Amino acid sequence: MLKKAVKLLRGSVCVRAKSAYPERMLNLCSVRGIEFWDVRWIDDTALSFCVARGDLRALRRAAEGCGAEVSIERTAGTPFFFARLRRRHALFAGGILCAALLLVNSLFIWDFEVTGNETVPTETILHALREHGVHRGTFIYSFRSQDICNRVLPELKDLCWVAVNVRGCKAYVQVRERVRAPERVNESEPTNVIAAKPGLITKVRALDGEKRVLPGTSVQQGQLLIAGVVDTGGTEKPSVTTRFLAGKGEVWARTWYDLTVRVPLTYEKKVYTGKEKRSHTLIWGENRLKIGAKGSSICNVDCDKIKNQTQWTLFGLFALPVTWETETLLPYELEVTPRSRADAEAQGKDVLETYLAALLGETGSVTQRRFSTAVEGDNLVVTLSAECEEQIGKEVPIAVSEG
Secondary structure (H helix, E strand, C coil), X not given: CXXXXXXXXXXXXXXXXXXXXXXXXXXXXXXXXXCEEEEEEEECCEEEEEEEHHHHHHHHHHHHHHCCEEEEEEXXXXXXXXHHHCCCHHHHHHHHHHHHHHHHHCCECCEEEEECCCCCCHHHHHHHHHHCCCCCCCECCCCCHHHHHHHHCCCCCXXXXXXXXXXXXXXXXXXXXCCCCCCCCCCCCCXXXXXXXXXXXXXXXXXXXXXXXXXXXXXXXXXEEEECEEECCCCCCCCCCEEECECEEEEEEEEEEEEEEEEEXXXXXXXXXXXXXXXXXXXXXXXXXXXXXXXXXXXXXXXEEEEEXXXXXXXXXXXXXXXXXXXXXXXXXXXXXXXXXXXXXXXXXXHHHHHHHHHHCCCCEEEEEEEEEXXXXXXXXXXXXXXXXXXXXXXXXXXXXXX
C-alpha cells in the first residue's frame, strides 16, 4: 500500500524496449540502479516494463549503451496529472478550489458513530451532545472530550462514562452504561411460601419456616406450602411465643398443561412485480439533494424500501463529509397461498413448545407430552397436553400488625 502511494506521488512511466537481446536492457538497468517492475514479454525482441519518472533519463542512456529502442507507452502518477491540468486553467483552478473546500470541511464533524450503549438509545446520546454544542458541522478543535463528559454525564443518569474521539470528519462516541446494583432483599421480613399454580407435590425442602404439605398432596393455586408464622405454644391470642420467620424453601410438584393454538391453512405471500424504483440523494452535513425524480420515496402500492448509504473517501484513506444514498423501492402484491397440513402442524408445535418453555422457566422440565390436531374451517387446531415437573413455591410477605 505504501509503495503504491509513493509510486503515485513520484509518477511512473511504462516503456517498450526493442532490441536483438532485450534482456541485456534489464541487466544494464540493474547494474545502474534503475528500479523497474511489471515486466512483460511482447515477443522475442521486445518487452515492456515500468520505471519511476525520475529514472527516465538514465533509462534512455542505458538504452543507447546496449543499442535498444525505447518508446513510451503510457504515463501515470501525480506529476503527469498536474502537467495535463496546466493546459486547462479552469479545470486546474476548480481542482484547487475543490481541494481547499475538502480541506476546510475536514476540520468539521459531519458524521457520528455511537458504541457501547445497549439500553440507552443512540438518539438520546446524540441529543445530549447537541445540547452542549457537539453536532454535525462542529469545529473539531472547539471542544475537549473530558469537558463533554463532565457536562453530558449529569443528564444521562444511565451512563457512567462518555468519550468523543474525532478521526477525519467522523466523531466516534464511546459510552459505558452504569451497572445497576441488585435490589437488596430483606432477609428478616416474615414471608410465607404459597403455590404459584396447582399441582401434585413431589418434594418439599423447607430452608426456614414450617412445612404445611407433604409429598403426594394435591394443592391449589395460592395454598400455603411453607408457613412463616410458627406458634410454639401458649394460650394467649396471639401467643407470646409466636415466631415470625422468613419462610423459604423449594416445593416441587407435577403439573399439567393443555395448550392450544390455531394455525391458518392459508397465508399471504409477497410476490414482487419486478418493477424497481430507485432514487439517489447526495448528503453533506444536514443538507440533502435528491437526484432523479423517478425514484420518489412515495409508492402508491405495497413495497419494500431498501436504503444503502456510502460515505465518500479520499483515496480510501480520509472520510469526506459527503454521503451517497441510494433508495430502492420493490413493489409487491400479496398472494393467498395454501399452507400444507404438515407445515401448519410443525409451526403450531413450535409455537406451543416455545410457550410451554416460557411457562416452566429454567428449572422446569417436561416429563410427558402429546400433540393432537384437528381441522376447523380454514385453521388447523394444534393441542399440546403435557405433564411437567417444576418448582411451584412463591414467597409472599406476611402483614404483621403491632399491638
